[in-house]
Each structure stands twice: as structure tokens, then as C-alpha cells.
Amino acid sequence: MKVLRCMMLVTALGLECLTCTAQDSNVLQLSKYQHVRIKMTLAGIEDFSDFHPIPRTFSTMIRPAYPTMCPRFADLKFLLLNGIHLGMAIFDVEMTQRCIASHHCRETNPVMPSSQAGQLSINLALVGGVAGISYWTRKGGLKFWWLPPTAGAAVHSIGVATGLQHQ
Secondary structure (H helix, E strand, O other): OOOHHHHHHHHHHHHHHHOOOOHHHHHHHHOOOOHHHHHHHHOOOOOOOOOOOOOHHHHHHOOOOOOOOOOOOOHHHHHHHHHHHHHHHHHHHHHHHHHHHOOOOOOOOOEEEEOOHHHHHHHHHHHHHHHHHHHHHOOOOOOOOOOOHHHHHHHHHHHHHHHHHOO
């Protein structure tokens, strides 16, 4: 049960880390000094060319000249490898269900339920957790980001091969 809770936590944190920043600091700076400009307008001062509440050198450090973009870590290689892992997990569940329905075999994993819905829910949660770990390691600059989905696809391919063997 602890493993399932940890995997759910890892999946939730992975989905949270996928989002980039949604605020822009420029809007906050403009609204902060908007009241000063309104007071100057009411006082009859129309020329704002000399009014700089933040020195220009400091404001250029805060506000870049071009919009920053988040680097894309979920590119074609990432999606392909995790897609293969997802496909092999679903194929493994379906082969196991076919073998169980024909009464040629049974599920030997004691943690895995024998129902199709139970197996799919556990496998999809594990695939989501592995994809999150893979994304975090890739985002962190580590070179072994491909290892978790590759290991998962290899384990599920063994399950598919076993299901084909017991047909």
C-alpha cells in the first residue's frame, strides 16, 4: 500500500512540474507605480519622460528584451519511449486477461489483481509514475532519463511473451 501511495504522489508531483510560470513580472511592476502616474496626471504633469521609478539598468535585468520560453523536455524521443512503455503495459494486461479467460494460466504477481480493470489501473499508474521520473531526470540534465521507461517496456515484454507462450 505504501508503494501505491508513493507512486500516486510521484504522479501528482510530476503533473504539477509540467506547468511553467504563468505570471509575468512586468504587469506587477506597472501596477505598482500606476498610482504615482495617476497622481502626477491629476497634479497637471503631463510629461512622464523623466519619471523612472526603477533605474533603467535594473529594469532591464528584471524584464528581458524577448519573452523567455520553457525548454521542451518532452520531445519526440521522450514521447516515443514512454509510448512504447504504455503500449507494452496495455498489451501485457490484455494478453494476461486472454490467458486467464481461456483457463491456461493465472496471474502470478500477488500484488496484481486478476480483474482487467484492476490490472489496467495499477499498470497505468505505474506507467504514469515512470514517465514522471523519466521527465524529472531529463529536466534535471541527467543522461539516464531513458532507463526507467526502457526497463518498464522490457518487463512488460516478458509478460507479453509469457502470455503468448501459454496460449
